Amino acid sequence: MAVYTHVSAESLAAFLSRYDVGALVSAKGIAEGVENSNYMVDTTQGRYFLTLYEKRVASADLPFFQALLDRLAAAGCPVPRMLPDRTATTIQTLADRPACLIEFLPGVSLSHPTPAQAHAVGAAMADMHAAVADAPFARPNTLGPADWQALFASCADQLDTIEPGLRTRVDRSLTDIVARWPSDLPRSIIHADLFPDNVLMLDDSVTGLIDFYFACTDIRAYDVAVMHTSWAFDATGRRYDDAVGAAAVAGYCARGRLSDAERGALPVLARGACLRFLLTRAYDWIHTPADALVTRKDPLAYRRRLDAYEERNLFA
Template structure:
């Protein structure tokens, strides 16, 4: 979440008139994240998240995201579907951007999860994967393995300004990952970005899975590998917390033998993906954006762990 597009109180008030949600009381920009513009919106009846979709989220992909959220909500999962306006429309236009008013879910995102919380989060991911057995929507992974080498090339020698020798290190890692990447594992609709800040909790209970804007069709075990790298290390990356990684996998449930064998390379691929995207954002985030940049080296350290 972030704020790139500034929405005036007047424009937001007019926008809300499309819905049966009462009148605007307050709105506050949310700085966390890097993808879209987000506001926490309070009205006279409830609380919502307003999301304006920036360049990385293609308007043509929004129907897939909304259909997936609606499907999961109908299955009883704690996800935030978009609110429909009086005409039954979910995807709107505001300030020149596609926009949605989204259900607010209670709970907090964690900085340092416990094993019990990691186990619950792993179980929630498994619940999601079971719930999409009959979901027919498909979307290629816009940040999947086919995109990593072009992204590496776009970052180019500027990577060495982040850390000396970083371009060569990531290029060598990508060679290894591409050579070992599996192609015959189970596939389903995946979240692909289920970091601790995208899981809301109360105590040890999951109350929300949010931010589905990288959701796509990809290897099921890759989704768990993304979670593993995001949850099982300290934020800066050098320390692996095995009790968290083990609890996450235990909560998720048994993997197939092929998924188990492929898991280290899937986790390395996930680490490389975030090292590259964070590097790109580090090098290209506008100076005036209200956004928290994330350290790419935290994922380089995870990558080294998985490849060791």
């Protein structure tokens, strides 16, 4: 359960009193998620989402996320805006953490998406990219290829405790992927983490794109690759669903465009995505304190995906 920071009812009521959102009725820690502490907050006027930002979100980046969400919402993308209080302050401090009150969106995250649902998500990603095409703000990717070596070094000694041979396995792919990483593909602001648990859906419609806290300026097709790695496999990374993977890419191309060069790069971009999530999951696996109320995500689910992308071209 991702509640690292506990907020007392008294401090939450005082926090809410800065907003025109009514009075606190109830608040519940949200079990999903591993990065931040999240609460679903009900007031006398409605339902809101409260996020306290933890380790991987730098408070200096919050104005970027706020501007991005405002821009996407203005363009009609289904994203939750960060709400301003009565003094127009959006980024607050609560329980010694940066914190924001956020719009609550309807929908549920899928565990077993169908091709039609994956198609809808691909299309929503293309709309998102179009909405930020000329955005006047940017953020570097702090979990891109230039960072993987340091991330690897920070957990290399313990990787074999997760699975014998994992250190050598990761090292081999890391060197090869970084050497092949494309440098000339179109870049834009990307979500960089559009997993099924970061998309809310009702039937085949996308009702929410959430969790933009890894959004950054990077290779646009990398976003498509991240989506493919997370939507086209089951949670364990053992079972690949070609129809779902193909539908996600087709949905993207129905509303956006992938050049031949972007398409040709998808296999190496997907391998890079696998490495990124394998490494952050491994880091968390090793460093999450035993008493943290969080379910650690399995790094091996991404080692298996990495194997699959290295065995054959899943975009052919």
